[in-house]
Amino acid sequence: MSRDARSPHSLLASLIFGSRWLQVPLYLGLIVAQGVYVFLFLKELTHLLSHATSFGEQEIMLIVLGLIDVVMISNLLVMVIVGGYETFVSRLKLQGHPDQPEWLDHVNASVLKIKLAMAIIGISSIHLLKTFIEAGNLGNDGAKFSEAGVMWQTIIHIVFILSAVGIAYVDKLSRDLPHKKHADH
Numbered sequence: 001m002s003r004d005a006r007s008p009h010s011l012l013a014s015l016i017f018g019s020r021w022l023q024v025p026l027y028l029g030l031i032v033a034q035g036v037y038v039f040l041f042l043k044e045l046t047h048l049l050s051h052a053t054s055f056g057e058q059e060i061m062l063i064v065l066g067l068i069d070v071v072m073i074s075n076l077l078v079m080v081i082v083g084g085y086e087t088f089v090s091r092l093k094l095q096g097h098p099d100q101p102e103w104l105d106h107v108n109a110s111v112l113k114i115k116l117a118m119a120i121i122g123i124s125s126i127h128l129l130k131t132f133i134e135a136g137n138l139g140n141d142g143a144k145f146s147e148a149g150v151m152w153q154t155i156i157h158i159v160f161i162l163s164a165v166g167i168a169y170v171d172k173l174s175r176d177l178p179h180k181k182h183a184d185h
Helices: 008-050 057-089 102-106 109-137 147-184
Strands: none
Touching: 008 057, 057 102, 057 109, 102 109, 109 147
16 A cells, blocks of 8 residues: 655655755865865975975975875865765766766665775874884974874774774674574574
8 A cells, every 4th residue: 555645754854854954065065174174285285395405304294294194184184075875865877977986886875884984094194104213302392292192193093903803893793694694504
């Protein structure tokens, strides 16, 4: 039996399903944030180029790590914008497009969570590497970090790694669960 298209249940279901479009302004806001990161990247690149002959190797390395950090955050934004929109709002219908990201073919909430966790670990690694490079200045005047700060950054990074391992493990268990149920019957 089919329900009347104007029944309260049908209207409520349409409203709930249509509410996914409320996420569109959020994704548009992330696109604007990505534009800010492009501006930051160009500003830092200009700073590097204008001081390339006067900066030492360590200063250049720190700026380059900062540029890599901006690129990784931008990649994270692309994953969230494209993957999130495709998963939670509407299909992008990019099949056959030569620039379609390879990972978009099999994106779902689980894949997106793992990709985000890995991107966060990558970003955290860059920050931790920058901290370790500057760690030689610990205890000196003008040091950017304290010993406690370095320790906490390391602990937080380890927590990110453990969280990603936990997410991947739970995802694996949830994928294996349907197979085990069928195998038991």
